[in-house]
Amino acid sequence: MKQSQTxxxxxxxxxxxxEIKSHQLLLRAGYxxxxxxxxYSFLPLGKKVLNKIENIVREEMNAAGAVEMLMPALQPAxxxxxxxxxxxxxxxLMRMHDRHERPFVLGPTHEEVITSLVRxxxxxxxxxxxxxxxxxxxxxxxxxxxxxxxxxxxxxxKDAYSFHADEESLDETYQKMVxxxxxxxxxxxxxxxxxxxDSGAIGGSSSHEFMVLSDxxxxxxxYSDSSDxxxxxxxxxxxxxxxxxxxxxxxLEKVDTGDNRTIEAVAGYLQIKPEQLIKSLLFVVDDEFVLxxxxxxxxxxxxxxxxLFNAQTVELASPEQAKEVLGASVGFVGPIGADVKIVADxxxxxxxxxxxxxxxxxMHYINVNPGRDFTPDQYADLRxxxxxxxxxxxxxxxKFARGIEIGHVFKLxxxxxxxMGATFLDENGKEKPLIMGCYGIGVSRLxxxxxxxxxxxxxxxxPEEITPYELHLIVVNKKDPLQWEKANELYETLTAExxxxxxxxxxxxxxxxxxxxxxxxxxxxxxxxxxIHEGIIEVKDRRTGEVKDxxxxxxxxxxxxxxxxx
RNA sequence: CGGGAAAUAGCUCAGCUUGGUAGAGCACCACGUUAGGGACGUGGGGGUCGCAGGUUCAAAUCCUGUUUUCCCGACCA
Numbered sequence: 287m288k289q290s291q292t293x294x295x296x297x298x299x300x301x302x303x304x305e306i307k308s309h310q311l312l313l314r315a316g317y318x319x320x321x322x323x324x325x326y327s328f329l330p331l332g333k334k335v336l337n338k339i340e341n342i343v344r345e346e347m348n349a350a351g352a353v354e355m356l357m358p359a360l361q362p363a364x365x366x367x368x369x370x371x372x373x374x375x376x377x378x379l380m381r382m383h384d385r386h387e388r389p390f391v392l393g394p395t396h397e398e399v400i401t402s403l404v405r406x407x408x409x410x411x412x413x414x415x416x417x418x419x420x421x422x423x424x425x426x427x428x429x430x431x432x433x434x435x436x437x438x439x440x441x442x443x444k445d446a447y448s449f450h451a452d453e454e455s456l457d458e459t460y461q462k463m464v465x466x467x468x469x470x471x472x473x474x475x476x477x478x479x480x481x482x483x484d485s486g487a488i489g490g491s492s493s494h495e496f497m498v499l500s501d502x503x504x505x506x507x508x509y510s511d512s513s514d515x516x517x518x519x520x521x522x523x524x525x526x527x528x529x530x531x532x533x534x535x536x537x538l539e540k541v542d543t544g545d546n547r548t549i550e551a552v553a554g555y556l557q558i559k560p561e562q563l564i565k566s567l568l569f570v571v572d573d574e575f576v577l578x579x580x581x582x583x584x585x586x587x588x589x590x591x592x593x594l595f596n597a598q599t600v601e602l603a604s605p606e607q608a609k610e611v612l613g614a615s616v617g618f619v620g621p622i623g624a625d626v627k628i629v630a631d632x633x634x635x636x637x638x639x640x641x642x643x644x645x646x647x648x649m650h651y652i653n654v655n656p657g658r659d660f661t662p663d664q665y666a667d668l669r670x671x672x673x674x675x676x677x678x679x680x681x682x683x684x685k686f687a688r689g690i691e692i693g694h695v696f697k698l699x700x701x702x703x704x705x706m707g708a709t710f711l712d713e714n715g716k717e718k719p720l721i722m723g724c725y726g727i728g729v730s731r732l733x734x735x736x737x738x739x740x741x742x743x744x745x746x747x748x749p750e751e752i753t754p755y756e757l758h759l760i761v762v763n764k765k766d767p768l769q770w771e772k773a774n775e776l777y778e779t780l781t782a783e784x785x786x787x788x789x790x791x792x793x794x795x796x797x798x799x800x801x802x803x804x805x806x807x808x809x810x811x812x813x814x815x816x817x818i819h820e821g822i823i824e825v826k827d828r829r830t831g832e833v834k835d836x837x838x839x840x841x842x843x844x845x846x847x848x849x850x851x852x
Numbered sequence: 853c854g855g856g857a858a859a860u861a862g863c864u865c866a867g868c869u870u871g872g873u874a875g876a877g878c879a880c881c882a883c884g885u886u887a888g889g890g891a892c893g894u895g896g897g898g899g900u901c902g903c904a905g906g907u908u909c910a911a912a913u914c915c916u917g918u919u920u921u922c923c924c925g926a927c928c929a
Contacts, residue, residue, distance in 0.1 A: 298878065298890065299864045303922055323921065378928070395929070429853075429927055437928085445929095485929085495929090504928090602926080694929050726929065763887055797889040804889090815888060 289790045292330050296802050306502045308737035309434030311746050315805040324431025324439035331806065334754040336442065339732050340421050342473050342751060343444045350466040352417040352446055357399045359423055363389035365398040369705045374598055380425045392425035397702045397724060400447045404720065405708030411451040414710065417459055419446035421729060433502065435734035436690060442730040450721040451712060460697055463725045467496050467693045474736055475749040479689060481507050482517035484589050485696050492697040497689025498735040507689045508671045512682030520589040522671040523678045528636035536639050536653035543650045547617025549582045552650060556641060564634060564642040564654065566620045568603040568611060571595045575603065575611050579621055579630035579662065581637065584669040594629065594666050618643040621660040622651055630662040631669045690735045698722040746807030747828050755788035756849055758808040762796045762815035773814040785845060810848065812841060
């Protein structure tokens with residue numbers, strides 16, 4: 287492709303709306319343009335990379351025995367009513383009406399469509415298992431789209447759904463998908479981790495996320511420093527064994543703590559450590575108030591709280607609600623005398639002579655002893671794991687890293703098949719619900735993740751597998767007849783050999799071409815310049831910056847070898 | 853949804869405090885010079901200052917409302 291004939295609008299300056307590297311570079315290098323918040327156009331370069339990523343995903347999925355199909359983005363609301371998600375999915379679901387006022391949704395995912403398809407067509411265990419996937423545009427009305435392609439409202443996703451007669455078969459496919467995803471991420475040359483994950487609103491039992499390591503990632507990964515344990519922080523189980531300090535229980539006392547509301551302020555005022563305080567937070571779990579207690583130096587993990595109550599929603603109560611329910615402002619609330627359900631983290635049970643709010647303005651209790659002064663309805667693992675905690679697998683201690691969630695696999699079990707009546711007959715003629723798995727990869731997010739990880743201060747650097755073009759051919763000075771002639775000749779030859787070459791034939795100065803080339807990030811660059819008079823062209827490696835003089839005739843041969851064409 | 857910021861030319865921004873009918877750099881067009889890391893000269897085109905009201909003789913500028921965008925948080929497969 288001649289650069290003068292395609293559309294690569296590069297920007298010299300960074301658009302002010304782009305905050306993170308991948309977003310800035312994809313905009314500046316002319317890969318994407320924003321249409322609305324969280325909605326983007328893919329320009330020619332972006333689309334080429336997207337196609338290559340899709341093809342890698344396709345190849346690996348096909349190799350794993352999955353079959354491609356395509357379902358509609360536009361779906362009737364009835365399907366969502368059947369699964370129960372018309373109610374439970376919330377405002378993130380893009381809802382709309384057709385001209386007859388019939389309700390529709392723009393699909394954020396496709397469990398409903400595929401389950402309704404399969405329940406009508408697959409009746410026998412003989413047809414199982416089957417694994418079907420599509421690469422398609424998804425819609426989620428995110429509260430806050432951000433970071434360019436990383437969290438959009440319209441995005442491209444590969445989603446696969448598998449159906450099984452038994453758990454064993456599901457396990458097998460699930461494991462195969464995990465391996466497939468690893469292959470995909472390895473081919474993209476990404477630094478990633480597979481982590482244990484919470485299955486969230488989509489439901490089901492087991493779940494793993496694929497995290498591309500990056501400081502701009504929205505997720506925190508808790509991993510062991512001496513084993514391969516890794517989990518999303520919201521999932522990571524806390525197994526710390528606490529010990530009760532060997533000190534005599536003192537008498538409960540109410541003290542005036544002034545206007546100190548935070549753990550830190552109260553600890554400072556009373557000259558104690560934060561871990562001697564009981565942090566009390568009032569939550570609304572579905573429709574019920576729940577007071578959650580953790581040690582002062584710990585944080586409540588709302589996902590664990592949600593799972594504990596098997597709830598749909600968990601929200602921190604508003605300050606007004608807290609005052610109404612507990613009789614004191616946030617900052618002075620506590621479990622003693624509180625007339626609500628109380629759950630406490632395991633660590634609280636081991637606290638002695640602790641401090642907590644007294645449900646009275648400006649007052650705290652000191653010498654509080656759980657079990658004596660109050661008894662929670664339940665002790666449970668309620669807190670976020672912290673760096674330095676022992677790893678849940680018993681090996682090493684926990685460290686944190688940030689990651690971009692690029693893929694997520696779930697064992698759904700029978701959640702959707704039961705809700706939607708998708709059954710089959712087993713070998714005994716008995717009707718059973720289909721057992722399901724689902725497996726997603728964010729394709730457009732993957733593009734941004736690669737850009738995030740593979741770039742330097744000058745621009746993008748694509749891995750060979752997904753570079754938009756295989757070679758960036760640059761003629762330094764097109765006014766030099768020999769340069770111009772040889773460059774064109776080379777372009778024709780390479781193109782005739784079916785190499786995908788981007789030829790910068792623009793009437794620009796060398797500096798402009800080099801800067802644009804760095805920005806665009808094609809891994810190999812061939813420069814036809816002055817040395818062509820000695821029959822030499824230069825080949826530059828974008829990653830290393832290394833430049834080699836090559837006799838014109840050798841280029842084709844070397845390039846063939848690089849891209850494995852003989 | 854809470855908090856914060858912003859919206860003026862394709863991009864980055866100035867002008868607003870103190871109201872007087874819109875500017876710079878880059879980009880774009882023409883001509884010339886130049887030609888290996890974002891050149892230079894001369895001339896030129898381009899903006900109902902997000903939108904709607906209001907105040908005023910007069911509004912980019914002051915007031916009110918509204919929309920959009922970004923950031924932090926909450927939320928989220």
